[in-house]
Amino acid sequence: MGPKTSVGTPHQGEANAARSGAAPGEGSATRRRILQIALTLMAQRGVDGTSMRDLASAAGLNVASLYHYFPSKRDLLESVLIEQGFLPIRPVRIDPEGAVPAAEPLTLAQLLAEIMTSMFEVEDFVRLMVGEAMRGEETARAVGVDLFGAFESAIEDWVTNNRPDLTEGAGAAAVARLLSAMVVGIFIQHAADVLGEEGDDLTALSLDRAREAASILQPPQ
Numbered sequence: 001m002g003p004k005t006s007v008g009t010p011h012q013g014e015a016n017a018a019r020s021g022a023a024p025g026e027g028s029a030t031r032r033r034i035l036q037i038a039l040t041l042m043a044q045r046g047v048d049g050t051s052m053r054d055l056a057s058a059a060g061l062n063v064a065s066l067y068h069y070f071p072s073k074r075d076l077l078e079s080v081l082i083e084q085g086f087l088p089i090r091p092v093r094i095d096p097e098g099a100v101p102a103a104e105p106l107t108l109a110q111l112l113a114e115i116m117t118s119m120f121e122v123e124d125f126v127r128l129m130v131g132e133a134m135r136g137e138e139t140a141r142a143v144g145v146d147l148f149g150a151f152e153s154a155i156e157d158w159v160t161n162n163r164p165d166l167t168e169g170a171g172a173a174a175v176a177r178l179l180s181a182m183v184v185g186i187f188i189q190h191a192a193d194v195l196g197e198e199g200d201d202l203t204a205l206s207l208d209r210a211r212e213a214a215s216i217l218q219p220p221q
Contacts, residue, residue: 030059034055034061034070035083048102052066054083077140106165109207113207117202
């Protein structure tokens with residue numbers, strides 16, 4: 001399943017609020033409240049240990065109302081990724097027709113640092129997803145595929161559009177897999193608290209590691 005995008009379309013909760021006669025703002029507020037309660041419950045009980053019925057009760061809703069906002073637990077978790085800006089993640093590209101772009105394309109170091117920083121910004125959620133996936137929880141594993149697939153796809157797109165030498169050599173997909181694994185590995189190192197003082201400033205850590213990777217993969221002179 002590929003990355004989703006909510007650009008140009010109302011959130012599902014807003015659409016259902018409109019069908020039920022509720023004001024869009026009310027539906028949006030309820031949707032955000034459900035997401036926050038869901039994260040709190042899942043952090044306490046795990047993904048598998050939190051049923052949609054438990055969530056509905058905690059949110060003061062009946063189960064049918066909850067399913068209007070989120071048809072499944074997977075949809076609920078993916079919505080968190082979209083809300084946080086994880087899906088989709090794409091670098092800025094130059095127009096193929098040669099038109100002047102609205103902004104300069106990201107460098108490889110900037111793209112990698114952006115991905116790492118975005119993970120650290122919602123660290124508790126990513127820790128939850130990784131931990132649950134490692135324990136074999138199928139919903140968390142499926143959402144993890146979407147999340148890390150989005151990272152990998154963004155990197156592959158950047159390599160394809162900006163580094164023909166890498167595309168013709170190892171291949172954009174192979175480079176993307178390697179760099180995506182690096183990003184996840186750095187997060188695991190931080191979560192395991194093995195980075196020492198480096199882990200005290202996560203923004204600086206992200207920039208340093210991103211620059212190191214970009215330097216190793218710099219174009220031949």
